[in-house]
Amino acid sequence: MIDSKKRAGIFFILAFILALIAGYLVYEKVKELNAELGGMTEIYVAKGEIPSRSLLQESQLTVMEIPNKFVTESHITDFSEIENRVSVVPLSEGDIITSNMIKPVSNLKDENHRLVSIHRQENIQFDQVIEALDRVDIIVSSEEETSTFLTDVPVVYAQGTNEDFSGIAVELSKEDAERLIHEQNYAEYIRILKANVGKGDAMMTEEEAASEESEEASEEEE
DSSP: OHHHHHHHHHHHHHHHHHHHHHHHHHHHHHHHHHHHHTOEEEEEEESSOBOTTSBOOGGGEEEEEEEGGGOOTTBOOSGGGTTTEEESSOBOTTOBOBGGGEEEOOOOSSTTEEEEEEEOBTTEEESSOOOTTOEEEEEEEOSSOEEEEEEEEEEEEEESOGGGOOEEEEEEEHHHHHHHHHHHHHOSEEEEEEOSSOTTOOOOOHHHHHHHHHHHHHHHHO
16 A cells, blocks of 8 residues: 555656656747747737728727747837828738828828828938928939929828838829929939928918018118
């Protein structure tokens, strides 16, 4: 009887030791796999049904983690990449949102106007961080001259904020859109200046400008 209890105790101890060894081996294997995958990154997915062409809201989205090894440039890892965007396809719960599925929302005031994106590049400089609804002046330089190419251009949306700011989209007539795209392709240097008229500012009408000039002229005569 005592021998049976001893044998049972020995078997129990051996089983416990084997379980510890197996657990350790599994832990080491998982750690090795995680090292190969390079950790985890959060990406944005749809929280529920989202119709196509509707403005994406943060409340409609959630995040899920995937191994860094499988993260590509098309995955969305920051909400600023989705802000002021619409999905070109309907989304269902759990659908992963990628950059080729979204596009800027169109807030054009005229159906004959076009959105033109201006991204910070080696030959394109922004003097300040620009926000949606600001207005900008576009200065173009060539070997011959530097001149104001377009002035008081409305900004429809901005890409990124503060240190992450990377560019804007402006609203232009079809003709000015073609001219700006040409300058983006061939100008030596383009500089974007925030105009005085911006978000929350009122634009001066021609009548107000004429009245102001008249008052200034009267003051000079006096």
